[in-house]
Amino acid sequence: MSGNSFHEDFERVERWIEAYFEKPQRYGVFPRVAPGEIEAALPNEAPDRGESFERIFADFERIIVPGMTHWNHPRFFAYFATSAAPVTVLAEALAATMDVKVMLWRTSPAATELETVVMCWLGRLVGVPDDWTGIIYDTASVAGFTALAAAREALDLGIREHGASGRDVPALRIYATKHTHSHIEKAAIALGVGLENVVRVECDAQFRMRPDALHRAID
Numbered sequence: 001m002s003g004n005s006f007h008e009d010f011e012r013v014e015r016w017i018e019a020y021f022e023k024p025q026r027y028g029v030f031p032r033v034a035p036g037e038i039e040a041a042l043p044n045e046a047p048d049r050g051e052s053f054e055r056i057f058a059d060f061e062r063i064i065v066p067g068m069t070h071w072n073h074p075r076f077f078a079y080f081a082t083s084a085a086p087v088t089v090l091a092e093a094l095a096a097t098m099d100v101k102v103m104l105w106r107t108s109p110a111a112t113e114l115e116t117v118v119m120c121w122l123g124r125l126v127g128v129p130d131d132w133t134g135i136i137y138d139t140a141s142v143a144g145f146t147a148l149a150a151a152r153e154a155l156d157l158g159i160r161e162h163g164a165s166g167r168d169v170p171a172l173r174i175y176a177t178k179h180t181h182s183h184i185e186k187a188a189i190a191l192g193v194g195l196e197n198v199v200r201v202e203c204d205a206q207f208r209m210r211p212d213a214l215h216r217a218i219d
Helices: 003-022 037-041 053-067 086-098 109-126 140-154 183-190 211-218
Strands: 174-176 198-200
Touching: 003 053, 003 086, 037 053, 140 183, 174 183, 174 211, 183 198
Parallel strands: 174 198
Antiparallel strands: none
16 A cells, blocks of 8 residues: 555545544444345455455445444444544554554553553542552453452462362352343353352342342352
8 A cells, every 4th residue: 555545545534434423323323234134245255366445445335334333323322332532533543553562561661651550540530549550451351351360369279370170179159140241151151160150149129239138148
């Protein structure tokens, strides 16, 4: 992609994004497509040669957009809202350009320290102690999995070194409600806790876990 071509193609994307944010109500929240319709519109084989951006963008508008659930739509009320602001689209473009892999401080000092500062901001906003820290995850599911793994390790059962099979390890319990997201059950499976050890605790009328029910379950 030459410099001129990149500039023209990026401007085309910019115009499309501007139009999308300006009038998102042009699209329905949920697409009117049947299962398999998107797949049938795509080639069976990967192209032997790279295609022009113009052709790719045409496929994006013709095939992909009509089959999208518009999470950024003002009338999207299902699951959870993302509500990406226009400025975050610019940030995503910069992040994609840098293509940083933040595995260690050495792999990207700026990204690592920026994350540290942002987490400290967040901690102060929600009122946790200053010595609490954290990292930014891509999804709540990964965060929940990590929290449960940390809780398991805090019991000092040696599972990290010796595993959970073929040795005497006490049963572990996870307390949740029937409304808790399914990633907790998936984490229980992956971490060796087991589904039967995910204990369901009763909720009140506002779907909050009842402390008295939790105490009874623990007892």
